[in-house]
Amino acid sequence: MIGLSGGPEVHALLDRMCNQADRLREVLICSPFVDEALDERLAKLATAITSAGARLLLITTPEVARPLRLLLAGQEYRRTTVSTPRRRLHAKAYVSVARRARESEAIITSANLTKAGLASNIELGVRVVPVSDAGRLLFDQTCRFVRALA
Numbered sequence: 001m002i003g004l005s006g007g008p009e010v011h012a013l014l015d016r017m018c019n020q021a022d023r024l025r026e027v028l029i030c031s032p033f034v035d036e037a038l039d040e041r042l043a044k045l046a047t048a049i050t051s052a053g054a055r056l057l058l059i060t061t062p063e064v065a066r067p068l069r070l071l072l073a074g075q076e077y078r079r080t081t082v083s084t085p086r087r088r089l090h091a092k093a094y095v096s097v098a099r100r101a102r103e104s105e106a107i108i109t110s111a112n113l114t115k116a117g118l119a120s121n122i123e124l125g126v127r128v129v130p131v132s133d134a135g136r137l138l139f140d141q142t143c144r145f146v147r148a149l150a
Contacts, residue, residue: 005125006124007117007119007123013096014041017049019048021051023098023100024049024099030094031059034060034064034114035115055081057081058081060084061089092108092109104139105130109123109124110125
């Protein structure tokens, strides 16, 4: 399935990631901007994901990576990686890789991981669930792209 999405759908995906962390193998988040308003939410997500034995990869800019590394520096976040790409980052993607492929999903969007990006800005994105050939192809390409940034 491939459909349009916006900031509220990213919000909902983050909620599903937290609430269904035991179903996940990996979470990939790519956003050049992450504001402090989402720090608590990211810490909660990192706790849920890593406690479930899944991996969390956060890709962002060097300026954002520093405080995120401090926020997620505890032993309980050992399966969390904060990474920065070699070149200037503008891509935004939120990927939930489930243990059962058909439960995975990705949102490729214009929405940064900020309060405004998820709630008040007008954002446009594409939500992908790998249940069709086209969905599987786009989902796999998105995962490869985001992992390659790290």
